Amino acid sequence: MGTLANASPASVPMFRRLRPFLGNPAILIGGILVLTIILAAIWAPLLGTIDPTRIAPGMRLKPPSQIAWFGTDLFGRDVYSRAVYGARSSILIGLSVAGCALTAGVMVGLVTGYFRWADAIIMRVMDGLMAIPTFLLAIALVSLTRASIATVIVALTIPEIPRVVRLVRSVVLTVREEPFVEAAISVGTSTPKILLRHILPSTQAPLMVLGTYICASAILIEAGLSFLGTGLPPEIPSWGNMISEGRTFFQVAPRLVFLPSFFLALTVLGINLLGDGLRDTLDPRIAKRM
Amino acid sequence: MLMKPQPPIIELRDLAIALPGGGDRGFAVDHISLSVAAGEIVCVVGESGSGKSVTAQSIMGLLPKVFPKPDGSILFEGKDITRATPSEMRSLRGRGIGMIFQEPMTALNPVQSVGKQIDEVLRTHLTLSRSERLARVIEAMTEVRLPDPESMYHAFPHQLSGGQRQRVLIAGALILKPRLLIADEPTTALDVTTQAQILTQIRDLQRSRDMGVLFITHDIGVVREIADRVVVMKGGKLVEHGSATQVLDNPQTDYTRMLISSVPTLEPKRSKHVVTGDVALSAERLQKTYQSGGLFRDRRTVHALKGASLSVRRGETLGIIGESGSGKSTLARCITDLIEPSSGTVSMVSTDRNRAFRQRIQMVFQDPFRSLNPRRTVGQSIIEGPTNFGAGKGEALARARELMQLVGLEPNAIDRFPHQFSGGQRQRVSIARALAMEPDVLVADEAVSALDVSVQAQVLRLIDDIQKRFNLAILFITHDLRVAAQICDRLIVMHRGEVVEEGTVASIFANPGHPYTRELLASIPGRTLQAVPA
Numbered sequence: 001m002g003t004l005a006n007a008s009p010a011s012v013p014m015f016r017r018l019r020p021f022l023g024n025p026a027i028l029i030g031g032i033l034v035l036t037i038i039l040a041a042i043w044a045p046l047l048g049t050i051d052p053t054r055i056a057p058g059m060r061l062k063p064p065s066q067i068a069w070f071g072t073d074l075f076g077r078d079v080y081s082r083a084v085y086g087a088r089s090s091i092l093i094g095l096s097v098a099g100c101a102l103t104a105g106v107m108v109g110l111v112t113g114y115f116r117w118a119d120a121i122i123m124r125v126m127d128g129l130m131a132i133p134t135f136l137l138a139i140a141l142v143s144l145t146r147a148s149i150a151t152v153i154v155a156l157t158i159p160e161i162p163r164v165v166r167l168v169r170s171v172v173l174t175v176r177e178e179p180f181v182e183a184a185i186s187v188g189t190s191t192p193k194i195l196l197r198h199i200l201p202s203t204q205a206p207l208m209v210l211g212t213y214i215c216a217s218a219i220l221i222e223a224g225l226s227f228l229g230t231g232l233p234p235e236i237p238s239w240g241n242m243i244s245e246g247r248t249f250f251q252v253a254p255r256l257v258f259l260p261s262f263f264l265a266l267t268v269l270g271i272n273l274l275g276d277g278l279r280d281t282l283d284p285r286i287a288k289r290m
Numbered sequence: 291m292l293m294k295p296q297p298p299i300i301e302l303r304d305l306a307i308a309l310p311g312g313g314d315r316g317f318a319v320d321h322i323s324l325s326v327a328a329g330e331i332v333c334v335v336g337e338s339g340s341g342k343s344v345t346a347q348s349i350m351g352l353l354p355k356v357f358p359k360p361d362g363s364i365l366f367e368g369k370d371i372t373r374a375t376p377s378e379m380r381s382l383r384g385r386g387i388g389m390i391f392q393e394p395m396t397a398l399n400p401v402q403s404v405g406k407q408i409d410e411v412l413r414t415h416l417t418l419s420r421s422e423r424l425a426r427v428i429e430a431m432t433e434v435r436l437p438d439p440e441s442m443y444h445a446f447p448h449q450l451s452g453g454q455r456q457r458v459l460i461a462g463a464l465i466l467k468p469r470l471l472i473a474d475e476p477t478t479a480l481d482v483t484t485q486a487q488i489l490t491q492i493r494d495l496q497r498s499r500d501m502g503v504l505f506i507t508h509d510i511g512v513v514r515e516i517a518d519r520v521v522v523m524k525g526g527k528l529v530e531h532g533s534a535t536q537v538l539d540n541p542q543t544d545y546t547r548m549l550i551s552s553v554p555t556l557e558p559k560r561s562k563h564v565v566t567g568d569v570a571l572s573a574e575r576l577q578k579t580y581q582s583g584g585l586f587r588d589r590r591t592v593h594a595l596k597g598a599s600l601s602v603r604r605g606e607t608l609g610i611i612g613e614s615g616s617g618k619s620t621l622a623r624c625i626t627d628l629i630e631p632s633s634g635t636v637s638m639v640s641t642d643r644n645r646a647f648r649q650r651i652q653m654v655f656q657d658p659f660r661s662l663n664p665r666r667t668v669g670q671s672i673i674e675g676p677t678n679f680g681a682g683k684g685e686a687l688a689r690a691r692e693l694m695q696l697v698g699l700e701p702n703a704i705d706r707f708p709h710q711f712s713g714g715q716r717q718r719v720s721i722a723r724a725l726a727m728e729p730d731v732l733v734a735d736e737a738v739s740a741l742d743v744s745v746q747a748q749v750l751r752l753i754d755d756i757q758k759r760f761n762l763a764i765l766f767i768t769h770d771l772r773v774a775a776q777i778c779d780r781l782i783v784m785h786r787g788e789v790v791e792e793g794t795v796a797s798i799f800a801n802p803g804h805p806y807t808r809e810l811l812a813s814i815p816g817r818t819l820q821a822v823p824a
Binding site: 178189 | 663664723
């Protein structure tokens with residue numbers, strides 16, 4: 001307890017609030033994994049890497065050595081550096097897609113759940129969106145514009161929005177019948193304030209959980225798109241691109257596929273563990289709404 | 291009495307159930323002893339948290355898992371059932387002891403026909419042919435006077451009324467002719483006219499079968515109606531026990547005296563109160579019609595409100611009386627503009643034209659546990675209204691502190707969250723929130739119905755007090771005529787969406803004009819023993 005005694009007064013309740021989360025092994029392990037990957041993505045230049053896009057024709061398909069820890073690929077690029085920098089694209093895409101889908105979904109969901117006239121129309125649009133396969137939409141968007149991170153983010157966000165809308169709508173539908181909402185109406189609180197102040201906070205816990213799942217699935221789908229050649233442009237280091245390029249040399253140099261696959265699996269596992277743990281800690285019942 | 295002393299069917303000896311850590315007391319049930327003999331109804335009375343339901347659950351072996359195993363012994367016909375094996379307990383439930391619950395809708399399976407659910411008791415405990423079981427179920431349903439048992443066998447719980455659902459539960463609990471019936475607040479969720487019928491039913495069945503009944507209730511009126519003996523519980527302890535007449539007419543402890551005296555009488559308190567204020571609000575022919583169905587289903591029209599008119603003056607309390615489904619809450623919501631009436635007008639007469647409608651009329655809701663946002667401090671809830679209409683935050687907070695004081699709460703408690711208050715205190719917060727708007731009209735929708743009687747009396751006094759202080763016009767909606775008698779000047783009686791009677795409290799009580807009003811008055815539990823002044 002000696003360390004606690006030195007803590008500032010504000011940090012003690014903070015610690016108390018975090019304690020149920022840290023006591024959950026899934027959150028602890030998942031959190032450490034995710035945090036490690038994020039830090040690796042941020043500090044990629046400091047982790048013994050070289051420029052992941054530098055092409056060295058003389059160094060093609062070299063086995064692991066002191067200079068290149070996991071050898072080099074077809075263009076002589078350092079496999080280890082590309083894998084570490086690949087975390088940047090994956091994390092960036094995962095977080096952006098989760099962030100965009102949650103923001104858009106919350107706004108649409110609040111409106112859909114609260115205003116009855118909007119419900120029928122918006123939910124039919126959402127049903128339509130859900131019927132579009134993510135891969136096809138992404139391929140269509142990329143072929144219409146050009147391959148870039150922004151295009152991929154948009155393509156991955158659109159199909160996730162209906163899931164968020166449905167979740168937010170279901171929470172709003174139950175909360176808006178609560179007498180405290182009626183009480184707020186009767187003291188003259190405006191509708192936007194009621195939505196933000198009285199209804200939005202109830203969606204926070206299930207959204208945190210859904211956010212982690214969206215993040216994980218976005219990372220996986222981005223890898224899949226890049227593997228098919230419709231994702232990120234090939235010069236950007238990404239795990240999907242690396243697996244795609246390495247697959248032709250799988251017999252010769254399986255490390256070209258294994259290293260990015262290992263990173264990908266670890267990241268998705270970490271995020272999913274975190275999500276499961278959050279779900280169990282925040283509210284066991286929300287598992288059923290997913 | 292020259293009755294031969296009957297051996298008890300159930301006897302609790304020194305029963306103690308510890309409360310799992312962190313409670314405000316050590317024991318949920320604190321070393322109590324009581325017994326029920328054949329042919330008698332023993333009422334366990336107490337306010338919420340007194341341990342009366344836990345006692346019942348421990349007899350059935352249905353204690354929630356958070357509780358440890360009870361100490362002491364529970365003897366059923368002389369045999370200690372605290373040591374019974376799970377299979378012995380299963381056979382005891384239904385055959386030896388039947389139980390009925392407070393909320394018949396949740397106690398029944400919504401996706402199974404009620405006949406099947408009664409039949410399940412037979413299938414579990416006996417081996418009978420299908421036709422024998424059907425005959426027994428129909429017989430049991432006939433015995434509890436369910437209309438047309440053959441067709442009701444196939445009905446689902448949602449198709450029945452509350453009273454019919456409770457009758458189904460009673461039929462299921464009694465079909466194996468148990469020696470003891472445990473009834474845990476079986477009439478609390480029911481309308482008063484239905485309650486009267488169910489109480490008579492339980493009394494009749496108990497007499498014809500010579501069984502023992504352990505009846506748990508918080509309502510002294512119900513106790514008066516059916517009890518042979520009474521056990522009073524408070525904080526897990528047994529406070530007083532004795533025969534019904536002894537405990538009710540000559541209580542020995544202060545707590546029992548307080549419980550009995552808190553029960554409002556039917557004597558109109560305000561018969562001498564003269565209302566001189568101007569008309570503050572009037573509603574003309576309010577109607578509300580709900581339509582359901584549509585494109586692919588048949589259209590159904592429900593008339594929730596069929597043209598109700600009323601007016602209320604400053605300083606006057608107008609009671610709106612009615613049972614569930616009578617349209618009284620719809621009326622309140624139309625008047626406060628929480629729902630839009632299909633036709634009709636609401637007009638507010640005010641000297642100050644600049645104030646918005648929402649400032650001039652305020653509402654106190656029924657359920658104090660749900661009418662305050664659990665994520666916001668009570669201070670934030672109280673100042674929400676004034677800040678909506680342009681008051682500064684500091685100024686509003688200062689006013690909120692004054693109001694907390696006024697409603698009898700600690701001003702510094704303004705930073706606490708609703709869960710840190712008791713039900714009665716939360717209702718005081720709700721009143722403070724309404725007063726913060728400085729309204730002309732206050733609408734109280736069943737504002738004291740969820741509270742224990744002792745707390746109910748305090749909140750009623752508070753409402754009375756603030757009415758005088760602020761010269762409020764109050765619309766007081768309630769199903770409880772005894773409560774209405776305490777606070778209302780005039781009453782309107784609603785039945786099936788219509789106003790069937792209107793008048794001063796004293797005149798309606800003394801001379802009810804409409805048959806429905808007469809039925810309401812006759813159904814009040816415990817009324818037979820009270821004189822109603824004309």
